[in-house]
Amino acid sequence: SQTIHQWPATLVQPVGSPLSLECTVEGTSNPNLYWYRQAAGRGLQLLFYSVGIGQISSEVPQNLSASRPQDRQFILSSKKLLLSDSGFYLCAWRKQVNQPQHFGDGTRLSIL
Amino acid sequence: QKEVEQNSGPLSVPEGAIASLNCTYSDRGSQSFFWYRQYSGKSPELIMFIYSNGDKEDGRFTAQLNKASQYVSLLIRDSQPSDSATYLCAVNEVGGTSYGKLTFGQGTILTVHP
Numbered sequence: 001s002q003t004i005h006q007w008p009a010t011l012v013q014p015v016g017s018p019l020s021l022e023c024t025v026e027g028t029s030n031p032n033l034y035w036y037r038q039a040a041g042r043g044l045q046l047l048f049y050s051v052g053i054g055q056i057s058s059e060v061p062q063n064l065s066a067s068r069p070q071d072r073q074f075i076l077s078s079k080k081l082l083l084s085d086s087g088f089y090l091c092a093w094r095k096q097v098n099q100p101q102h103f104g105d106g107t108r109l110s111i112l
Numbered sequence: 113q114k115e116v117e118q119n120s121g122p123l124s125v126p127e128g129a130i131a132s133l134n135c136t137y138s139d140r141g142s143q144s145f146f147w148y149r150q151y152s153g154k155s156p157e158l159i160m161f162i163y164s165n166g167d168k169e170d171g172r173f174t175a176q177l178n179k180a181s182q183y184v185s186l187l188i189r190d191s192q193p194s195d196s197a198t199y200l201c202a203v204n205e206v207g208g209t210s211y212g213k214l215t216f217g218q219g220t221i222l223t224v225h226p
Contacts, residue, residue: 032212044156044200044216090155097212098144098163098204103155 002027006091006104014112019064019078021107023091026072031093033074034101035066038088050074086111114139116203118217127226131188135201135217138182144204145177145184149197150219156200160186191224198222 003026013019025031035047046059048066056066063082067075074091088108092101115138125131133147144163148156162168162175162184174187184203188195201217 043218046213049213100146100158100161101202101214102158106155108153 002093002102004091004093004102004104006089006107008107009105010108010110012110012112013081015083016080019076019081019085019109021076021089021091021109023074023076023104024072025093028072028093028095030071031095032097033068034092034094035074035076036090036092038090040087044090048076081111083111085109114203114205114215116201116215116217118199118201118220120220122221122223124223124225125191127191127193127224129191129224131191131195131222131224133186133188133199133201133220133222135184135186135203136182137184137201137203137215139203139205139215140179140182141206142179142203143206145175146202146204146214147173147175147186148200148202149195150200151197188222191222193224193226196223 006023032051034049036044037047038044049057050068053068053071064078088106090106091104094101117136119134147160149159150156160173160175162177165177165179168175172189176185198219198221200219202214205213205215
């Protein structure tokens with residue numbers, strides 16, 4: 001069966017520091033991968049998605065970036081975090097376009 | 113901008129009652145519809161998906177889809193306190209650069225009280 005892993009589970013970072021969040025999927029090949037952010041009490045905002053190695057589509061202009069160096073690995077990065085980057089970051093995968101997305105456990109990011 | 117609207121909450125029902133969660137969507141060409149449950153502090157968990165008009169049942173959950181009315185709903189029978197969570201409706205976008213992306217509603221908070 002397929003599983004998705006995200007780490008770390010929680011992260012506290014100072015303003016201006018860099019960020020790297022990692023997501024990996026096991027048990028499938030060539031998944032579609034997604035990064036979402038959920039601010040406190042808010043809905044899910046799609047940040048990036050990828051349909052293959054090295055292919056990244058950005059949804060929202062911001063100081064975040066994403067990369068997909070391997071088929072089942074998706075990384076979310078920032079060079080300098082802002083206070084507004086706080087939130088719950090979720091990675092998701094699915095095999096085909098019309099199938100459900102499945103979420104990892106998420107990373108709760110607090111910026112001080 | 114495709115939109116997905118859910119009935120405003122919070123929704124409170126007594127234990128054993130039927131909880132009804134509703135969702136409308138703007139993209140008439142959408143073909144895939146999903147309901148997720150999200151407990152406080154946790155990630156969304158898929159509970160139902162539906163592709164065809166009509167009803168789809170899975171245990172205590174029934175998803176209903178009416179594409180002509182652009183309406184999808186989730187019924188929870190015999191509601192339990194453990195069903196207390198935020199329920200997210202998600203719709204697959206079609207066409208153009210949005211193809212294949214999910215648009216989520218803002219969520220409906222459900223509380224089942226003993």
